[in-house]
Amino acid sequence: MSNPPVLERLNSSLPSLRRSERKVADVVLADPHAVVPMTLAELAEAAGVSQPTIVRFANAIGCDGFHDFRIQLAQSVALGIPATQSVIEAQDGTATTVSKIFDFSITSLDHVRRHLDLAALDSAVAALAASTHIAFIGLGASGIVAMDAEQKFPLFGVPCSAPVDTHQQFLAASTSTPTTAFVAISNTGRTVSILDTVRVARERGATVIGITGGKTPLAELSNIPLIVESLDNTDIYTPTISRLAQLVVVDILATMVLLRRDGTALEDIRTMKSRLSHMRSGLHHEAVLDTDRRT
Amino acid sequence: MSNPPVLERLNSSLPSLRRSERKVADVVLADPHAVVPMTLAELAEAAGVSQPTIVRFANAIGCDGFHDFRIQLAQSVALGIPATQSVIEAQDGTATTVSKIFDFSITSLDHVRRHLDLAALDSAVAALAASTHIAFIGLGASGIVAMDAEQKFPLFGVPCSAPVDTHQQFLAASTSTPTTAFVAISNTGRTVSILDTVRVARERGATVIGITGGKTPLAELSNIPLIVESLDNTDIYTPTISRLAQLVVVDILATMVLLRRDGTALEDIRTMKSRLSHMRSGLHHEAVLDTDRRT
DNA sequence: CAGCGGCTTGTAAGTTTGCTACAAAGTGAT
């Protein structure tokens, strides 16, 4: 899996390109989708340059020939045009807006996938698996993630809490123990109340896992910093993308903790899922148990 | 944008393949990543068949020659191996588990992107923009989505609520009016309490937007059904993927409603974002206002 | 400002790669 997507690389190495290579870059950036099915000769024609220039262009941006360039471009385009490229505008139609937001979301997830620290993840899983109690805290969009985690983790038989307001969060930190896993979620990693709360949890000896967007104060304060680096979203229309990546990371943590358990926990979950689906349908408990027997 | 991803198509058209074409399919499915950089001759070698067979294989699964096949495969692989292919297993290492969950999440988002009904989306946006009050309801994972929506939509100056328990939801439905937009979120679309609540909202004349996973009872009951079709997740380890797609759809709705507004709402949001970031840092309100003046 | 050196770009030839026509082998039915 090659690390930085082509279009990103193209942007960054744009100044170091020669004049006619630049013409090629312009064509590619103008409409990457259209370039994908093009043959070398067609692209040369479209950019108004000779064929070897195309090859040199491909090499210049770190591809191994035109073949490689085309494949990498196709992959980049499949994920979506990076958000840095396309900004949502008022005159965009429905289809365009939908595309842009999906592209942005998918690209961002891909970015996180490439930048996730697996070792930190392992440490976090170990800490969560060893804990007797887990607390998730976050505010705003990150609060949503905390609540989502609270729905997932109790499945393993470990009591979980996700206090929503700052006072309750502080209280949870104050009553934490050395076997508490304290998961603090903050994309900016600078929210003072979260930082204060984390300090208390640390004092109490809890293991603090900090899910944050970069090398932030929260990362500094955490025993195990989990950097979930979303793409920049300076644009005002751009939705908060960090949640999505954080949710996926929580999914990963939950799944990996589950994988560490043996079959009994698994069986519990299976039963739970089945009962839940019956509850949805409004059947009575008796009926559920009956169904379970049949299964 | 060609509609069904290659690997999906390959799976579905697998029975109709000839014997030696099937050998090719096996090689491709065994490790799609490895096939991407291969040349036609190499793939023929790897599958133990002749070169023309590869070409015929490509045509058989709906590609226009080997070239096209390679590009489409590259795109498919970029998004990740579809979940139907790869299932999370206990013996998977960290890297593998992470890959699989990200792949699954991204593939699923891509799937929703391809299957979203733009016309329904437009209707939903129109209804939301015209409403004087918006209620979001959901339970479990969908409840998280409802709460997320509640954080986003008040920005437009329309009062929003996202009652969390079934009684409160029922109450909200009972007090809704013809200008209420009632957004019900349920992936299964069969949760009885949600359906009951929606019926009440309909009786009261509210416009019901149903975000659901297919042609479910909820879709039937809604004025505007928004089908958000995630991939099947029969596997027990697989995390609930529907939330992610639903969140993105909520993002899209929020963004599009915002785009309908004129500059004033925009300015409000800009100011709000700036103040919020100051609040995070723990600065006082005076300082915030001061900063705003400087901006 | 003319001449020179280096870099940039295009021309042309070469090599690889993918495609197609055709023939051989296999398979099933009568």
Add this chain to the structure above:
DNA sequence: ATCACTTTGTAGCAAACTTACAAGCCGCTG
């Protein structure tokens, strides 16, 4: 058992990509 049909491989061809080389442009210096 033979025939018709489907499937697979061989061989040649056309197109695409790459490389070597020469022409042109630009800036520098005398």
